[in-house]
Amino acid sequence: MPSSAPAKDRNRILLKLSGEALMGAEPFGIDPSILDRIAAEIKELVDKDVQVGVVIGGGNLFRGEKLAKAGMNRVAGDHMGMLATVMNSLAMQDALERLRVGTRVMSAVSLTGVCEDYDRRYALRFMREGQVVIFTAGTGNPFFTTDTAACLRGIEIDADVILKATKVDGVYSADPNKDPEAVRYDKLTYNEALEKQLGIMDLTAFCLARDHNKSIRVFNMNKPGALIKAVIEGSEGTLISCE
Ligand SMILES: Nc1ncnc2c1ncn2[C@@H]1O[C@H](COP(=O)(O)OP(=O)(O)O)[C@@H](O)[C@H]1O
């Protein structure tokens, strides 16, 4: 059995990509040029010896909540949402492998012949070997989000930081897509974000990260180079931490 014993020898990050980040200007699905650009930025990190774990959302394809509003059973809808994250993950694995980056897709639900089952110890070993590990199918349970999955896996693999790559360039005093007066924060504590009811992440994800003292940096994935800056310089977007 692989061991998780050796001390962390390199930087390790957990990158959360929203499904919509893969959509680009398309109304649905995946824009191949965006996929390739993000894969190239991930490769740059791997080339700099950063250990990279990735969680990808499925909102560009299906969301259980939306399907339930249209009349579908919520659990069935969430299962579709989780499978949507698997499709995105396979697309990202393909893009990374075309760049010769070793990539494993590890799923929270068994999909024999499609990808591997999630195993924390193997995931750590693969990352130490310089392979990218994509944690797919969210937490494997309905009623959760991939933001929560990102916090969960980020805590499990002891990532230095959870990077939430999204369409906005940080956390604002209100949803910037609805309030043009909203101002962006450079830094925030979890308690401030909770008190102000800032809707950038769901409460389950927030509370999990807070309770396990994991920082989250929210930044704009549409900005070329922002991922590298967020990891290497610790700048870009908004940092949410315990203090
Ligand atoms: N206080 C806030 N600061 C920044 N973005 C916010 C805030 N409140 C809500 N949002 C919304 O959160 C979205 C980013 O979250 P994300 O998880 O990537 O998207 P989604 O919730 O659509 O999957 C933004 O597009 C923005 O509309």
Ligand SMILES: O=c1ccn([C@@H]2O[C@H](COP(=O)(O)OP(=O)(O)O)[C@@H](O)[C@H]2O)c(=O)[nH]1
């Ligand atoms: O642990 C999880 C993670 C995700 N989902 C489902 O998968 C969908 C896609 O994930 P998410 O909405 O988090 O994607 P994102 O907004 O990041 O694109 C969700 O709407 C849920 O229906 C789920 O049921 N359990």
